[in-house]
Amino acid sequence: xxxxxxxxxxxxxxxTNRKLLQYMQSHFADQAEIELMEIKDLPIFxxxxxxxxxxxxxxxxxxxxxxxxxxxxxxxxxHSAPAVLMNALEWLSFYIHPLVDKPVMIIGASYGSLGTxxxxxxxxxxxxxxxxxxxxxxxxxxxxGHSLQAFDDAGNLVDEQKVAKLDGLFADFQVFVEITxxxxxxxxxxxxEVRDLDWDKL
Amino acid sequence: xxxxGIAGSVEDHSYNxxxxxxxxNHFSDMVDVEILDIQDxxxxxxxxxxxxxxxxxxxxxxxxxxxxxxxxxxxxxHTITAALKSVIEWLSFKIHPMSGKPVMIVGASxxxxxxxRAQLNLRQILESPGVDAVVMPGNEFLLGDVKQAFDDQHxxxxxxxxxxxxxxxxxxxxxxxVINSMNKKADDDDWQxxxxxxxxxxxxxxxxxxMHAADWVDQATxxxxxxxxxxxxxxxxxxLTVDQLNYFLNSMPMELTFVDANxxxxxxxxxxxxxxxxxxxxxxxxxxxxxxxxPKRAIPHVKQAIHILxxxxxxxxxxxxxxxxxxxxxxxxxxxxxxxxxxxxVNEFVLDILPIVKYYLGLTGQKLVKDPNAKTDAVSxxxxxxxxxxxxxxxxxxxxTDEAPVEKSExxxxxxxxxxxxxx
Ligand SMILES: Cc1cc2nc3c(=O)[nH]c(=O)nc-3n(C[C@H](O)[C@H](O)[C@H](O)COP(=O)(O)O)c2cc1C
Ligand SMILES: Cc1cc2nc3c(=O)[nH]c(=O)nc-3n(C[C@H](O)[C@H](O)[C@H](O)COP(=O)(O)O)c2cc1C
Numbered sequence: 129x130x131x132x133x134x135x136x137x138x139x140x141x142x143x144t145n146r147k148l149l150q151y152m153q154s155h156f157a158d159q160a161e162i163e164l165m166e167i168k169d170l171p172i173f174x175x176x177x178x179x180x181x182x183x184x185x186x187x188x189x190x191x192x193x194x195x196x197x198x199x200x201x202x203x204x205x206x207h208s209a210p211a212v213l214m215n216a217l218e219w220l221s222f223y224i225h226p227l228v229d230k231p232v233m234i235i236g237a238s239y240g241s242l243g244t245x246x247x248x249x250x251x252x253x254x255x256x257x258x259x260x261x262x263x264x265x266x267x268x269x270x271x272x273g274h275s276l277q278a279f280d281d282a283g284n285l286v287d288e289q290k291v292a293k294l295d296g297l298f299a300d301f302q303v304f305v306e307i308t309x310x311x312x313x314x315x316x317x318x319x320x321e322v323r324d325l326d327w328d329k330l
Numbered sequence: 331x332x333x334x335g336i337a338g339s340v341e342d343h344s345y346n347x348x349x350x351x352x353x354x355n356h357f358s359d360m361v362d363v364e365i366l367d368i369q370d371x372x373x374x375x376x377x378x379x380x381x382x383x384x385x386x387x388x389x390x391x392x393x394x395x396x397x398x399x400x401x402x403x404x405x406x407x408h409t410i411t412a413a414l415k416s417v418i419e420w421l422s423f424k425i426h427p428m429s430g431k432p433v434m435i436v437g438a439s440x441x442x443x444x445x446x447r448a449q450l451n452l453r454q455i456l457e458s459p460g461v462d463a464v465v466m467p468g469n470e471f472l473l474g475d476v477k478q479a480f481d482d483q484h485x486x487x488x489x490x491x492x493x494x495x496x497x498x499x500x501x502x503x504x505x506x507x508v509i510n511s512m513n514k515k516a517d518d519d520d521w522q523x524x525x526x527x528x529x530x531x532x533x534x535x536x537x538x539x540x541m542h543a544a545d546w547v548d549q550a551t552x553x554x555x556x557x558x559x560x561x562x563x564x565x566x567x568x569x570l571t572v573d574q575l576n577y578f579l580n581s582m583p584m585e586l587t588f589v590d591a592n593x594x595x596x597x598x599x600x601x602x603x604x605x606x607x608x609x610x611x612x613x614x615x616x617x618x619x620x621x622x623x624x625p626k627r628a629i630p631h632v633k634q635a636i637h638i639l640x641x642x643x644x645x646x647x648x649x650x651x652x653x654x655x656x657x658x659x660x661x662x663x664x665x666x667x668x669x670x671x672x673x674x675x676v677n678e679f680v681l682d683i684l685p686i687v688k689y690y691l692g693l694t695g696q697k698l699v700k701d702p703n704a705k706t707d708a709v710s711x712x713x714x715x716x717x718x719x720x721x722x723x724x725x726x727x728x729x730x731t732d733e734a735p736v737e738k739s740e741x742x743x744x745x746x747x748x749x750x751x752x753x754x
Contacts, residue, residue: 140375206419206461211416214406258408
């Protein structure tokens with residue numbers, strides 16, 4: 129069974145994105161092991177000169193390294209991913225590189241009707257940058273609009289169509305993880321390249 | 331024109347901050363740029379609203395008071411920094427100080443692409459409805475390979491880069507004027523709300539007294555048990571008795587007037603009789619609301635003047651009042667703020683600068699000559715008859731006064747704007 133880290137893309141105590149990931153955790157319990165990861169306790173990234181990352185960032189990185197893939201659920205703030213999520217990704221690309229070649233599935237929930245389409249595009253662009261180099265599942269998007277009305281009291285998605293779509297995407301993601309694990313030829317080179325990325329040397 | 335600059339970095343050492351400082355220093359003759367700090371802004375959190383905290387309120391006030399904003403963005407992972415994004419989120423959550431603000435984006439990065447992707451992202455973010463800023467289209471100032479870009483003095487090395495930056499800034503200044511004149515209609519009438527009758531109050535207002543009374547100072551003293559004589563007062567950087575404070579203030583080589591944020595005239599340094607003063611005041615006027623101190627026709631000008639200081643359009647404006655070449659009185663109106671940057675009133679100081687100029691000329695063996703290119707002769711100064719006076723000659727009110735309401739009307743005669751000059 130695949131093991132996935134599910135990153136909650138917000139520090140908000142009440143979050144429909146967290147709810148969505150919790151839903152996936154129980155809904156797919158028989159297909160995969162999903163562990164939620166919170167990002168709110170990381171300090172604001174300030175590119176420390178001693179190049180040390182906080183212990184928390186290191187332990188998050190270790191968990192990601194151990195996982196078969198990562199699911200990120202992002203809210204949308206100002207047509208883009210929230211600062212707090214960008215912040216986590218800055219730490220996770222600063223002399224530690226757990227996301228290189230890691231399969232990532234992007235999903236998102238927002239109050240409005242568009243369901244984070246712009247934030248997801250933004251997140252894709254970030255994860256694609258040379259410091260992160262994640263393997264983002266192509267041509268897939270799970271947009272949960274009107275997220276405040278999307279769940280019942282038990283935390284289940286009410287919209288059948290949305291459930292079917294999520295089932296399909298998740299099955300695809302499992303296949304994508306398998307395929308990615310076979311795409312190993314450039315792995316070592318990719319890892320080396322990010323390790324060689326040293327801003328001091330520029 | 332007054333701009334604020336934000337560097338999207340919380341690092342101790344930031345090239346983007348260096349770039350902003352260079353802009354502020356090198357182009358100070360074109361525009362006034364104040365650099366704002368974002369170091370103390372907490373990470374945005376929807377469930378822990380800190381909009382009312384000092385760090386966010388400081389940015390709000392500064393941005394609202396500025397004509398435009400320059401943002402210098404680093405690039406991290408092909409986007410802007412979380413630190414900058416967090417600031418923008420606070421400024422789009424419960425408050426929207428960027429709404430309608432002209433913004434220029436610049437950016438520095440270690441790579442040769444020089445923050446191009448971050449800049450594109452930032453543009454999209456700033457134009458989202460919650461932020462609603464007006465980003466200058468087209469022009470991109472990208473400073474790639476930034477580690478090689480500055481010399482030891484933190485100046486840009488490359489002349490072509492400097493002239494391109496200058497050109498971009500020049501375009502932005504025009505852009506700001508256009509956007510703000512579009513925004514202006516609504517703002518235009520704002521100054522009307524200035525209450526020169528001081529019917530409201532500020533926390534320091536001494537309540538329950540007749541502000542118009544000739545013995546207001548005595549009444550206020552009794553009411554507050556104000557200390558006098560040889561009682562010590564702890565000041566910011568010193569301790570003096572009230573007497574010593576009086577010696578000090580009364581020996582200032584200028585006339586000082588204090589008007590509080592409620593538009594009440596509270597103090598002047600009483601050096602001489604009203605008739606010998608450049609801007610005459612009488613002891614009995616102290617305590618008056620500003621409306622008492624000015625003829626009716628002057629009221630709109632006074633309102634406009636106070637308003638641009640209160641709203642931070644400018645912190646200081648100047649009115650020269652030259653007379654016959656033997657005197658050049660300068661009337662300065664300086665906004666006062668507390669340590670949170672909140673407006674606390676106006677410090678008006680009046681002094682004759684001609685002796686200083688003459689002294690300097692004597693000292694350096696120079697003399698004044700007419701500038702054949704001057705649009706107005708320097709001596710005719712503030713009189714409303716001056717032919718199309720250049721703004722910075724009539725009232726220093728900083729370069730932006732061509733936008734300021736005071737300037738739009740004909741230049742006010744000096745006693746019309748002056749804080750509390752005698753009515754007679
Ligand atoms: C500062 C701020 C900006 C926002 N901007 C957007 C936006 O651009 N587009 C959008 O669909 N929702 C926006 N929203 C509302 C979000 O949809 C909503 O807060 C969030 O995505 C829901 O996620 P959550 O339930 O996990 O917190 C914004 C909310 C905040 C606080
Ligand atoms: C985590 C991280 C990611 C970075 N990603 C990029 C990048 O994608 N593109 C780029 O041009 N520079 C990147 N850089 C280097 C930046 O150019 C540099 O940190 C910053 O822009 C310099 O600006 P500052 O001195 O004002 O902080 C990255 C740096 C860090 C620490």
